[in-house]
Amino acid sequence: MKKIGRYIILAFLTAPSLVLASGRDVINIVGSSTVYPFATVVAERFGKSSKFKTPKIESTGTGGGIKLFCAGVDINTPDITNASRRMKQSEFNLCQKNGVKKIVEVLVGYDGIVLANTKLKPQMQLSLRDIFLALAKSVPATDGSETLIDNPYKTWQDVNPNLPANKIEVLGPPPTSGTRDAFAELALEGGCQTFSFLKALKKKNKSRYKAICHGVREDGAYIEAGENDNLIVQKLVANPNAMGVFGFSFLDQNSDIIQGSIINLATAEFESIADGDYPISRPLYFYVKKAHIGVIPGIAEYITAFTSEAAYGEDGYLTDKGLIPLDDAKRQMMRQNANDLQNLDL
Template identity: 60%
Template sequence: MKKLFPLLLAIIASSLLAAGWSWAGGGRDYIYIVGSSTVYPFATVVAEEFGRTTRFKTPKIESTGSGGGFKLFSAGPGIDTPDITDASRRIKKSELERCRKNGVGGVVEIKIGYDGIVVANAQKAPRLKLSRKILFLALARNVPSPDGGEHLVPNPYRRWHDIDPGLPDFHIRVLGPPPTSGTRDAFAELVMMAGAESFPWLKSLQHQDKHKFKEIAESLREDGAYIEAGENDNLIVQKLATDMTALGIFGFSYLDQNSDRIQGALIDGVEPSFENIASGRYPVSRPLFFYVKKVHVETIPGLGEYITEFLSDKACGEEGYLADRGLIPMPAAELARYRKTAAELEPELKLQDLE
């Protein structure tokens, strides 16, 4: 026992000393990135390639979600705040205002490409031909009355067959992301809102009472037809592969990686393929961004080079390695524009850009 105590003391002292010593060096020699879990699989691939092929350290990437990322990013200009935040939606006005208030300085917006959201089922099950209207009718909590009246009724549809006779006769069961997910936000905006707009009287309601319309369009069923499956898209994929009648909602990259087990449903007659999303024909896709803190570009070694790597042809070009991971590249003209923005770090994002 007597030997144990000096030993323990030595361990404590040396470990604390080591910590203090290595930390007193100050500064930071690696890039610090936070943000969206949708962009995370792409940003990490670029980071790894960057660390492997340059003399700089591999950036550290925290997956915090878009909102959480902006919160950390806008905390101030200091070296302990992130250099870049990834986002699966555009920055909000309030978030940019917070940057301004905390003295973050110039923020540059860079688009990296597009992500498709797919509705998929098992490879062995029949392929579904859906539309945004059908998805709205299948998943909204309250839907326009089936008798054609201009009022809402609690969703009466139990089977796909009830909505459209052309669809197979099995129970409506859709596994999808929870409300905290950016994918859910995008799905609500791109599918549910568009589906609701296909009813003329709801569309006119949109002009009169925006909030009411949003509430109708974005409230999903809670009677078991829509199943919140958590943030883990792999679990949804595994479940779909064994359950012939269930459908799932997730990002295109998961469909791409599991194309031997699951298939994407056609939406408005368009198949969710790489080409269709890239050309804009597939209706459910959203842009992905990252935001750079301008003052950090000079102080953090490699930050400028990382941005250049991200926008290079070998990464986010049409044949780039990000395309292999399921990122849908931007058209060449748009890419060229963002490349110019990245090189000059101009123009800075202004509040009126977000109107």
């Protein structure tokens, strides 16, 4: 009993000294869960092919990541944050206020958001307007007057006579998800703008415009299926009439059982998303804290690895994982800027 007591005391005394002895030699990355599948692949290869340790990547969401990133320049704060949208002015100001003055911005590519269903059923051919009418909370009245009514549509045929008479049933991410934000902004708002009186509203009453164009119906036609996209894919197989909303990489990995809908005449395929024909795609970024370059080993090398042609290039390994690359000129420029560590100025 006495001996055990002595060991326990010893353990307590030595534990803090262990903590103090450890400096950080691992790059610390946080941020978007959309960029996570790509950043992790780069990190893993970087760890294998360089003398540096494999960076540690946390999936905190874009907003959460930027908050951690902008907390300060202390060595305990993250070195890099991933984002599935551009840093906002308010976030940039927060960074400046907390002493994170110099930030390098790297645009790595695009991610498409698809509306998919099982391959057992015919492929859907939708326009953004169809999507808006099917999923928005309130839609323009059917009589052509410029008034709004609660969404009355039950089937896709009600929305557009050319579509099948299936019940509208769409599984998608919850409001906390960045994918949902992007879907609302690109797909719903895109469809919303096809009504001229709603488009005109944007100038007059921006908050009301946003409420109408981003509002998703809550009567059961849009089902919040959680953040797990694999689960949505499984449910699409189980329920052939349902449609699902998720990132392109999940469609890519499951292309033998599900198909992406054609939207505004563009197929949900690699080429059409890269060309910009496919309307629902968003940019993916990462941000680097310049104050940590040279303090934490390997950050500059990681940037070089991410922006190398072998990684984010047209035939790079990230495209195998579903990343939509930038076009040649943009990629060249981005690589130049990133390797020169150009400061972000918002």
